[in-house]
Amino acid sequence: MPSLPEIQSSFAAALRGSPASMAEDINADGLEPTDRLRIYQNNSRAMFDGALERSYPVLRRRVGDEYFQRLAHEYRARHPSRSADLHWVGQHFPDYLADTQAGTPYEWLAELAALEWACETSLVAESRPSLDLASLATLDQQAIGQAGLELQPSLRCVPSSVPILDVWRANQPDGDGQPVDLSKGPQHILVSCGAAGLELREVPAPALEFIRLLQAGANLGDALDASDLPAESLVEVLGLLFKADLVTGLRPLPEQAA
Amino acid sequence: MSSTAEANSSGPVLAGAGIGLRSAHHQALLRERPRVGWIEVHTENYFHDGGPHLRELDRAREDYPLSLHGVGMGLGSSEPLDRDHIARVKRAIDRFRPSLVSEHACWTCHDGEHFNDLLPLPYTDEAATHLARRIAQVQDLLGRQILIENLSCYLSFRSSRLTEWEFLGAVVERAGCGLLLDVNNAYVNSVNVGLDAVAFINGLPTAAVGEIHLAGHARQIVNGREILLDDHGSQVPEPVWDLYELALRRHGPIPTLIEWDTHLPELSVLVGEANRAQRYLEAAHALAA
Numbered sequence: 152m153p154s155l156p157e158i159q160s161s162f163a164a165a166l167r168g169s170p171a172s173m174a175e176d177i178n179a180d181g182l183e184p185t186d187r188l189r190i191y192q193n194n195s196r197a198m199f200d201g202a203l204e205r206s207y208p209v210l211r212r213r214v215g216d217e218y219f220q221r222l223a224h225e226y227r228a229r230h231p232s233r234s235a236d237l238h239w240v241g242q243h244f245p246d247y248l249a250d251t252q253a254g255t256p257y258e259w260l261a262e263l264a265a266l267e268w269a270c271e272t273s274l275v276a277e278s279r280p281s282l283d284l285a286s287l288a289t290l291d292q293q294a295i296g297q298a299g300l301e302l303q304p305s306l307r308c309v310p311s312s313v314p315i316l317d318v319w320r321a322n323q324p325d326g327d328g329q330p331v332d333l334s335k336g337p338q339h340i341l342v343s344c345g346a347a348g349l350e351l352r353e354v355p356a357p358a359l360e361f362i363r364l365l366q367a368g369a370n371l372g373d374a375l376d377a378s379d380l381p382a383e384s385l386v387e388v389l390g391l392l393f394k395a396d397l398v399t400g401l402r403p404l405p406e407q408a409a
Numbered sequence: 410m411s412s413t414a415e416a417n418s419s420g421p422v423l424a425g426a427g428i429g430l431r432s433a434h435h436q437a438l439l440r441e442r443p444r445v446g447w448i449e450v451h452t453e454n455y456f457h458d459g460g461p462h463l464r465e466l467d468r469a470r471e472d473y474p475l476s477l478h479g480v481g482m483g484l485g486s487s488e489p490l491d492r493d494h495i496a497r498v499k500r501a502i503d504r505f506r507p508s509l510v511s512e513h514a515c516w517t518c519h520d521g522e523h524f525n526d527l528l529p530l531p532y533t534d535e536a537a538t539h540l541a542r543r544i545a546q547v548q549d550l551l552g553r554q555i556l557i558e559n560l561s562c563y564l565s566f567r568s569s570r571l572t573e574w575e576f577l578g579a580v581v582e583r584a585g586c587g588l589l590l591d592v593n594n595a596y597v598n599s600v601n602v603g604l605d606a607v608a609f610i611n612g613l614p615t616a617a618v619g620e621i622h623l624a625g626h627a628r629q630i631v632n633g634r635e636i637l638l639d640d641h642g643s644q645v646p647e648p649v650w651d652l653y654e655l656a657l658r659r660h661g662p663i664p665t666l667i668e669w670d671t672h673l674p675e676l677s678v679l680v681g682e683a684n685r686a687q688r689y690l691e692a693a694h695a696l697a698a
Contacts, residue, residue, distance in 0.1 A: 152568050155536050156487040162528065163519035176531075178565045180603055182634045187564040190636065191526060198525040232523040235481025235494050236453050240525075275457035304458065348461060 166192055199227050199240055206241035207267050209322040210260060225251070238275070241268065259333060262311040266319055269307035269342045270349055276305035278344070281396035284389070290401065296372025300365050300392070301400030307342040308363040314338045316353050343397055350395070357381070358388045370402070419553070420474045420508035423447050423620070423664040426686035427476070428679045429641075431669075435465040437676040442472060445683045447508065449476040449666050455505070456497045466505065476509040476620065476666070477501060478589075483517030484547065484557070485530045485540045495550050502551060509620055509664075511556035511589045512547075514540060514577065531566035532576035541583035548586065556619045557581075558589035559609075561626075561639035565602040573604060574612030587619035590663070592653045593645065597626050597637040610656045618660045623653055623686060624668035642671035645682055653686070657693035665690060 153161070153176060165173040170185040170192075177184035200223045204211055211219040230243040245268055249261035281303070290298050309315070314335045321331055339359040341352040354362070361378035369377065375385060392398050425446030430438060432454065448469060455463060455477075469475075479498060482491070502510060515527040530536045540557075548554055559577060571579065581588060590613060598604035625643030629636050645653075645667065657663070667682040 152533075155531070155533070155539055158531055158566070158568065159487050159516055159519050159528075163522070163524070166524055167522075176567050178567055178602070180565070182631060182636070184564065186631055190563040190631070190638075191524075191528065195524045195526045202525070232525055233521060235483060235491065235517060235523050235525075236456055236497075237481075237525055238453075238456075275460040275462075277458035278460075344460065 162188075162191075166195055168192075196224075196227070198237065199223070199232060202232075202237040202240040203244065206238075206271050207244065207264060209267055209319050210263050212322045212328065213263065213318065214260070222248075238271075241271070244268065259311075259313045259315075262309075262313060262315050263318055266309050266311065266315050266340060266342070266351075269309045269340075270351070273305040273307050273342045273344045274349055276303070276344060278305065278346075279303060279399040282393070282398045282400065284393040286398075286401060287389070287393075296375070297370050299368065299370045299402035300398050301402065302362075302366050302392070303343055303397045303399055305342075305344040306362075306366060306397055308359050308366065309340040309342060310337070310356065310359055311339065312337050316340050316351060319351065343395065345396060352391075352395070354388075354391070355384075358384065358391075361388060362392070420470075420506045423474055423476065423508045425664065425690060426683040427473075427664065427666045428676075428683050429478075429666060429668045429670065430466075430469065431673060432462050432465075433673050434676045434679070435462065435469070439465060439468055441676065443676065443680040445473070445680055446664065446687070447474040447476060447666075449478050449509075449668075452477040452479040452498055452501050452510075453481050455501050463504075470505055475505055475507045476511065477505065477507040478558075479510070479512045480527065481517060481523075481525075482512045482547065483515070483523075484512055484543045485514060485516035485528075485536065486518050487516070487539075488518050488521070490543060490546060492550075495547060499551055502553070509556060510551065510553060511558055511620065513558045513560055514580065515560050527560055529560055529562045529564065529566070530576075532569040532571040532573055534570070534579070537571070537576055537579040538583065541580045541586075544580065544584035544586045548584070554585065554587055556587040556589040557584075558591050558622065559594050561591070561594040561597040561637075562602050563636065572609075572612065573598070574609045578612070578614055581614055581617045586617070588613060588617045589620045589622060590618050590656060590660070591622040591624070592656055593622065593624040593626060593649050593668075594639060596646075596649050596652055597639050600635060600637045606652055607655060610652065611659055613660070615660045618663055621653065621656060621663045621665040622668050623649060623665060623682070625649075640671050641668045643669075644678075645685075650685075650689075654689060657689060658696070661697055662690045662693040 161173045165188045170188040174184040203223050226247050245264040248264050252258045313333045316338045317331045339356050343350050357378050357380040361374050361380040364374035427447035428445050430448040430450050513527050595606040595609050599606040623645045624641045627638045627640045665686045
């Protein structure tokens with residue numbers, strides 16, 4: 152009699168496409184064992200595909216069900232689910248598309264997937280109490296460039312070479328679904344999740360890079376230098392962050408850290 | 410586990426009929442506050458750090474006792490227990506203070522790959538021992554008893570040496586766990602693999618049965634043979650109601666949940682099903698009095 156690990160090993164092989172490995176240990180009872188195993192194959196695939204569809208509804212609408220299912224099938228072969236939590240099934244999908252669509256007219260799909268995954272993870276991130284702009288006044292204004300900002304865990308910075316926000320909006324349930332002229336140029340998106348739900352904001356490229364650097368731990372001065380954000384735009388960008396309740400803390404100045 | 414911690418992580422004793430709560434019904438539940446005994450959610454949907462669904466369940470929990478029903482622990486798998494997954498279940502328990510916590514008598518993964526389905530175990534002494542040992546470990550880690558649900562099956566193993574009810578009885582005895590009796594699964598198995606559903610229900614240890622599930626299924630013809638798919642996508646069929654009545658006569662008025670996960674109807678339809686289950690429970694109470 153096969154052991155439990157042997158049974159599960161054969162069953163897994165059957166689910167991956169070799170049902171004959173398992174057939175001998177299954178009672179037929181009016182249906183071929185391979186047909187019985189196929190029900191489990193179909194269930195497992197449906198669960199995987201369903202999870203991917205829920206994470207990437209815009210991409211699915213944009214490419215159509217048939218093509219999306221083909222992508223899902225190929226993606227699953229490369230990136231089988233490694234978690235009991237179905238929400239993570241699609242975490243490698245943007246990278247898979249970047250790899251497989253590179254050099255084709257559809258390479259921008261990877262950027263759409265990156266935006267959708269940013270939305271997916273932003274929506275379930277922790278929400279922390281926010282600071283208001285007045286809190287900046289508590290810092291030594293001479294050394295404010297050395298201060299850092301703690302930002303909401305839900306914040307995601309998504310650069311794109313195409314008008315990705317326009318595509319996302321057009322393919323929402325209430326969107327018209329019409330193709331967007333991708334030659335219109337890049338859009339750079341801040342994604343966050345507030346009390347009212349998901350928020351997507353287009354910002355200039357230097358602003359996105361500035362915020363990304365802050366998020367990575369850079370202080371205000373270093374982020375300004377490295378991002379090419381014009382100094383005259385700093386107040387506007389900081390105002391956006393505070394007004395949108397995206398700032399949750401100030402990192403102390405070096406002399407205050409002791 | 411300290412009595413304080415135990416008290417903090419447990420909700421009130423469940424009674425009556427409840428509904429499985431899906432995120433699509435969150436707003437309707439909070440707005441309409443239907444009269445149902447309790448609610449149940451899939452634990453893995455509340456593993457995250459934040460977001461609207463967690464906040465909505467927090468609000469729902471203020472008005473309804475809660476059961477957490479997991480689908481991903483893979484207690485029968487041969488892979489090591491996923492300690493991170495168990496820690497997330499513990500975090501959900503600590504946050505939502507459920508009255509019941511349950512999982513399935515199944516395996517889910519092999520060689521690091523998760524199939525995201527509830528896969529069947531052979532009914533052998535080896536499998537019962539393996540499953541019971543892992544259930545006991547999880548109960549120690551969670552600091553509480555869990556219920557184990559009988560599975561719907563599309564195949565049976567030649568290597569099985571026990572009946573399904575003997576298998577579950579052995580698991581209960583060895584692990585000290587409870588049972589979640591899914592009456593729809595028993596009916597589905599009676600068609601798919603020839604289970605004697607009446608003998609199954611009568612053969613389970615009454616003291617262990619802590620919850621009952623009722624759900625709908627779909628009929629399919631596969632190469633000329635009828636197969637029932639456990640899709641939780643319709644009203645509870647009449648044969649399942651009949652088996653449910655038998656289960657209540659055998660095991661008493663057990664808290665009962667209406668499961669509906671696909672092709673979701675309006676919340677009022679779900680509540681209507683729970684109301685029907687409630688009438689059966691009240692009749693069972695009257696008989697027991």
